[in-house]
Amino acid sequence: MTKVSMSTQVNASADKVWKLFRDFNGLPAFIAAIKKSTMEGEGIGALRTLNLEGGGPPIVERLETFDDQAKTLSYSIVTSPLPLSNYVATVEVIDTGPSKCEVRWYSTFEPSGAPEAEAVKVVEGVYSAGFEGLHKLFG
8 A cells, every 4th residue: 555645834724724625526726737626416425526627537536534623534536547546535634823724635545557656646746736726825
């Protein structure tokens, strides 16, 4: 099992940042590579379909856990063109001050159809794009 874990500090309250993540259909608001997101269902088990800029097969993800109070959620990939399988990720938004928070994004998965280093690079690229989008929104 391969693990990737990244975090970043954001100059915004945990509540403001969590508002973006808690909307399971809201990734296009801060990840530029996601052209469109559509939802099927609500709550645990809901599926989001992510269409990427530039086309290609969509990514379908399922909401696995959600804790509004703890500001954390986890999701799995159901189908994807990415070189990985058995992917499960967690996002946590941690209050670190009045207008500051830390976002932790981590996952476990099996590389599939590519070397482990390449699969890790893909996942790190997704998390980095999310962090970059957060920094653009909140400075």
